[in-house]
Amino acid sequence: MQSIYVLMDSKLIAPSMLAADFANLQQDIEMVNQSEADWFHLDVMDGVFVPNISFGMPVIKAMAKHTKKTLDVHLMIVDPDRYINTFSDLGADVLTVHYEACTHLHRTIQAIKHAGMKAGVALNPHTPINVLEAIVHDIDLVCIMSVNPGFGGQSFIENTYNKVSELKNLIDQKEAKTLIEIDGGVNSDNAKKLVDAGADVLVAGSFVFKSENPTTTIKELKQVIA
Ligand code: DX5
Ligand code: ZN
Numbered sequence: 434m435q436s437i438y439v440l441m442d443s444k445l446i447a448p449s450m451l452a453a454d455f456a457n458l459q460q461d462i463e464m465v466n467q468s469e470a471d472w473f474h475l476d477v478m479d480g481v482f483v484p485n486i487s488f489g490m491p492v493i494k495a496m497a498k499h500t501k502k503t504l505d506v507h508l509m510i511v512d513p514d515r516y517i518n519t520f521s522d523l524g525a526d527v528l529t530v531h532y533e534a535c536t537h538l539h540r541t542i543q544a545i546k547h548a549g550m551k552a553g554v555a556l557n558p559h560t561p562i563n564v565l566e567a568i569v570h571d572i573d574l575v576c577i578m579s580v581n582p583g584f585g586g587q588s589f590i591e592n593t594y595n596k597v598s599e600l601k602n603l604i605d606q607k608e609a610k611t612l613i614e615i616d617g618g619v620n621s622d623n624a625k626k627l628v629d630a631g632a633d634v635l636v637a638g639s640f641v642f643k644s645e646n647p648t649t650t651i652k653e654l655k656q657v658i659a
Contacts, residue, residue: 444628444658446651447472447505447614449638450496451487452585458492461642462499468651472503472527474616474636476585479510482534483583490516490523497524505634507555507616509582510534514541521548529553529576529614532560542571553614557582558590562599570609574634575600580617585638589618594630601631621657628658 448470453461465473475493480486487509497504506525508516513530520528528550535541538554545552551573554565558578565575577596580587597613604611614634615627624635637654644650 443471444632445471445634446654446658447474447634447636448641448647448651449474449476449585449616449636451476452638452642454642455488458496459499461647462496464647465651466499466501468648469655470502470641470651472505472634473500474638475504475506475525477506477508477510478583482511482531483509485583490519493520493523493525500524503527505529505553505614505636507553507576507636508534509555514544517541517544517548517550521550525550527551527553527574529555529574531555531557531582532564533557539568539571542568546573555582555616556596558592562596562603565600566603569600569603569611570607572609572611574612574614576614576616576636577632578617579615579619582617586643587618589620589623594626597627597630597632604631621653624654624657 448465476487478485478487503526505527507529511534528545532554542552553574553576554572555576579589579593612633615632616636619635619637620640641647641650
C-alpha cells in the first residue's frame with residue numbers, strides 16, 4: 434500500500450484487472466507488480482447496478498495476498514454502504530462508489546474515510562459534473578466513466594474531455610485536492626489529451642491486457658502521459 438498523494442505530481446496508470454486472465458490471475462498480478470503501473474484497478478459488479486457480474490470478496494482477498502501496489506476498488510453495486518468495512522478489511526486503499534447508487538453520498542464518503550480508505554465517487558457518462566459542486570472538496574478522487582459501466586473493451590466516449598475540463602475547473606475553484614480518474618476505453622491515442630485536460634489517473638484494461646506485451650504497453654502509456 435502507498436499513499437495516493439505521494440504520487441500526486443506524476444500521472445498514474447491503473448491497469449484494470451477485469452481484462453486480466455482469470456485463470457492466471459497471479460501471473461498477471463506479478464506482471465503489474467513489476468511494471469511501471471501505479472495502481473491495481475479492481476472492478477466489482479453486482480448484476481443489478483450494471484448488467485454484468487465480475488468478481489467479489491473471495492477473489493479480492495486472494496489477489497490482495499500478491500498485489501504490491503495501491504488497490505483502487507471500483508464498486509458498481511447498489512447500496513455500497515453495506516460493504517464499506519468489508520472492503521477496508523480486504524485491503525482496499527481507494528474505494529469508489531457510484532454517485533447514481535448513493536442516496537446519501539456525503540454519509541457514504543464519510544464512512545469510507547472513517548474506515549481508513551480514500552473516498553472515490555464515479556459518475557456515469559450521463560451524469561453532469563455539477564452534481565458534485567457541494568461535495569467535491571470532501572472527495573479524494575472522482576472517477577469519470579468514459580464508457581457506460583459494466584464491461585471492458587468498449588469505445589471511449591468523446592464528451593469525456595469536456596467533463597474532465599469542467600471537473601478540473603471545479604476542483605481548482607474550490608481549492609480541492611481531488612484526483613481525476615478516467616475509466617473506460619483508455620488507450621495511447623486519448624491518454625495524452627486526457628492528462629492535458631486535467632486527468633491524474635488513467636484506468637486501462639483491454640488496452641493493456643489484450644496487447645502483445647502488457648509490460649511494454651504500460652511503459653508506453655506512462656511515457657505518453659509523462
Ligand atoms: C467498466 C470498468 C472499467 C473497465 C475498463 O465498467 O469500470 O474499469 O475494466 O476496461 P477497458 O479499459 O477495457 O475499457
Ligand atoms: Zn472501473
